Amino acid sequence: MGNFLAGKVIAVTGAGRGIGRAVALAAAAEGAKVVVNDYGVAVDGASPTSEVAEAVVKEIEAAGGEAVAVADDISAMAGGQRVVDTAVETYGRVDGVVCVAGILRERMLFNMTEEEWDPVVATHLKGTFTVFRAASAVMRRQRSGTLIGFTSGNHQGSVAQANYSAAKGGIISLVRSAALGLHKYGVTANAVAPVARTRMSANVPVRLAEIGEPEDVAALVVYLLSERAAAQGVTGQVYTVAGAKIAVWAQPRELRSVYAEGSGWTPERIAEVLPGSVGTDPMPMLSELAAMEEAARAASRPNAR
Numbered sequence: 393m394g395n396f397l398a399g400k401v402i403a404v405t406g407a408g409r410g411i412g413r414a415v416a417l418a419a420a421a422e423g424a425k426v427v428v429n430d431y432g433v434a435v436d437g438a439s440p441t442s443e444v445a446e447a448v449v450k451e452i453e454a455a456g457g458e459a460v461a462v463a464d465d466i467s468a469m470a471g472g473q474r475v476v477d478t479a480v481e482t483y484g485r486v487d488g489v490v491c492v493a494g495i496l497r498e499r500m501l502f503n504m505t506e507e508e509w510d511p512v513v514a515t516h517l518k519g520t521f522t523v524f525r526a527a528s529a530v531m532r533r534q535r536s537g538t539l540i541g542f543t544s545g546n547h548q549g550s551v552a553q554a555n556y557s558a559a560k561g562g563i564i565s566l567v568r569s570a571a572l573g574l575h576k577y578g579v580t581a582n583a584v585a586p587v588a589r590t591r592m593s594a595n596v597p598v599r600l601a602e603i604g605e606p607e608d609v610a611a612l613v614v615y616l617l618s619e620r621a622a623a624q625g626v627t628g629q630v631y632t633v634a635g636a637k638i639a640v641w642a643q644p645r646e647l648r649s650v651y652a653e654g655s656g657w658t659p660e661r662i663a664e665v666l667p668g669s670v671g672t673d674p675m676p677m678l679s680e681l682a683a684m685e686e687a688a689r690a691a692s693r694p695n696a697r
């Protein structure tokens with residue numbers, strides 16, 4: 393066991409499987425007391441069971457660590473509150489929350505139903521809010537703490553997961569808002585965009601060029617939860633971790649601007665001026681999509697081998 397998180401109390405949502413489980417095990421191995429939250433659902437959010445969270449608590453205890461299970465649904469306010477209350481009631485404080493819980497309901501936008509939109513946004517985006525809301529109230533009083541949200545490279549857009557992509561974009565803005573609003577209380581907030589082999593990534597229809605294991609993601613999360621990251625001023629950041637690679641995403645910023653002369657803009661004047669001045673910023677994912685479509689077309693040609 394290491395001591396990167398010695399004496400800390402860390403709550404992890406979605407900690408029963410995949411990346412969340414690896415984060416919970418790594419945090420415990422580094423000396424943290426861990427709240428293991430998992431609603432124990434299928435990839436689409438159905439059929440909850442409390443056994444999944446309890447199994448990870450047993451794993452942590454078997455390795456000599458301390459942990460407690462919470463099998464609540466974090467998309468409900470009461471569930472997020474229970475995760476944080478359990479940390480405080482069991483261990484006296486909460487130093488970090490890691491919101492990993494997530495589900496998928498894939499559908500093209502033009503066919504997507506309310507039943508496919510609402511639970512996905514509720515699990516990812518609201519499920520990060522419920523835990524951040526409860527934890528930040530405690531951390532503000534403690535004058536310390538770390539909030540970690542889980543986003544995805546798909547926050548840039550997704551062909552068949554507009555619900556998931558919108559929620560993951562929202563999580564980045566929520567994390568940045570938390571970083572800004574809690575800075576003066578000594579609380580940090582960051583987002584992680586992982587690429588790791590789990591049951592969820594097994595559902596992705598395309599081959600992922602760079603992918604690693606949940607343990608690679610856990611190492612970054614443990615660092616972000618540590619005193620070292622706080623002392624190094626890490627807040628308001630979005631990190632990708634994919635196996636051996638860690639990358640930081642740019643902060644959104646205006647690229648170019650143009651100002652109207654005289655009496656202001658008209659649609660006609662904008663049509664004349666905009667293309668040669670501010671122009672556009674091409675979507676990288678649109679180019680990737682075009683390349684993938686071309687490769688698929690080439691492969692399906694009769695003489696393709």
Ligand SMILES: NC(=O)c1ccc[n+]([C@@H]2O[C@H](COP(=O)([O-])OP(=O)(O)OC[C@H]3O[C@@H](n4cnc5c(N)ncnc54)[C@H](O)[C@@H]3O)[C@@H](O)[C@H]2O)c1
Binds near residue numbers: 491590
């Ligand atoms: N695996 C990847 O490559 C990848 C890529 C991008 C983003 N992510 C994100 O990383 C996170 C973890 O993904 P994973 O691949 O480990 O998935 P996973 O399906 O293996 O694990 C997700 C866990 O969340 C739990 N969960 C779902 N809804 C819940 C709820 N309402 N309350 C509490 N727990 C709930 C599930 O029971 C499950 O154990 C997700 O937020 C996912 O969107 C993963």
